[in-house]
Amino acid sequence: MKLTPTCIACTLARRAAEIETLKIDNSKKLGLYRDLLEAVSLYIGPDIEVVVLESVVFRRFKTLLGGKNIYDNIIESKLPTALTRAREIRGMLNNKGLEEKLRLSMYAAALASGYTPLEVNEKILDEPPGPADLALIGSSIKVGKDDTEKVIGFLKDLSSKGGKVIYLFGSIFELPYDTIVVEILSEELGLSVAGVVRSSRYRDYVVANDLEVHGTANYLDEVIDLGNDALTVTKEEHPHIYDQLNEADLVLIKGVEQTIYFHNNPLSAPYVYMFMAPCIIVSKALNIPIRSLNIYAGNMDQSQDRTSSSMPKGCQPGFFHSSVDMDPILL
Structure with a gap:
């Protein structure tokens, strides 16, 4: 944008x-x-x-x-609440079927993007979301674009053929919820999942080490390191990673800031934006209600088969690629 x-x-x-x-x-x-x-x-x-x-x-x-980075101390004091609430949601999902797990985990991941620890315009939630917040979706928590059913169908089809998903992580306060989604994609759907992170922290966004500390790396076949403290992948700063996104079978994009970049610089690959809409500018650009929760999918009806270039699950466990040095580096 x-x-x-x-x-x-x-x-x-x-x-x-x-x-x-x-x-x-x-x-x-x-x-x-x-x-x-x-x-x-x-x-x-x-x-x-x-x-x-x-x-x-x-x-x-x-x-x-x-x-x-002023967020270092903020993360230390505020992250435990997000970890606790995400564990509660994970526990709630234990007795659910696959489709319901996917639906609720995507809602939770999108909902988590509405929390920020600072009192700023984009703050929608006062605290990281828990099971009680999921129960409010559709009532006090407005829903904008909800392509969840389309995404679930796409994922099940992709699972039957095998495919590669790339997950663009956002804030570390979203990471506990993102990990639930990634675990389901990897362990229950058998998909190969790569995660995109930074080598040094932009604001409170996820860096490579966070994936190890919080167990997310256990469910990733590849970690793609931007090589700097960038907000997201951009065509100008990370052209080869942008190309990798376009070669994926599905790209999951977290948070409103990454969403608005890719809305203006659209991918050719199938994608899903998971975010909350904090302001009138985003609301008008995407034609969604302000302060709404969104699972916004695109390019899922295209006929081209992307699975031929997919990395088989488990083929490169524990490796990451940097935008600075593209040789695989053992974590």
Whole structure:
């Protein structure tokens, strides 16, 4: 999605919220904010992607802080709640059939993208979701685009033929829920799953080490490392990884920021966006209700067979590829 004034305001509001977490005096906070305003002014234009502005300004913020990421302490204090709530959902799924597991796990993963620990515009949930939140879907939690049934049918068909799924991880607060989805894809559908992460942390987004720490790597055949702290895969910064996405049998894309990038730079491969819609700009662009939960699928009706290039499940366990060095590296 290209920049709008509202998108610029959201980026600055998030940086302001991040600055307010710092234990420094107000004059230094204002100095940081002034420097970030100057950085933003250099990247305002009709052809600039929202994710490009957000990435550039956050990187500038980290530089001004001497490389420190303010989310490190936030993750340490807030992540345990997400881990606990996801365990509760996992327990709830134990006695469900495969289709119901897929449906509820995708809902949970999308719902989790509505939580952020900072008080910012895109915050929809006050806490990471649990079983009680799943029960509210369709009532107090609005549903926008719901292609769940189409996705389940596609996955079952893909499972019968064998195929490769690439999962673009977002925030670490979503990771406990994403892991449930990945486990079902790998263990119950027998699909080969690759995960896309960063080598260093963008905001609170997932890095390669998180997959090992939280057990997600147990269900992945491949980890694709962006080689930097990028928000997502972009055609300009990671062209070969973007090509890999287009060669996959299915690409699962997490969170609204990654969704809006790929909405503007569409894949030829079948894809699913799992996200909540935090603002009117996203609502209008995707024709969905504001603050709604969405399972948004595309390219699933195309006739071309992508399974021939799929990596057989388990063929490269424990390896990851970096966008910097494409040789396989043992984790």
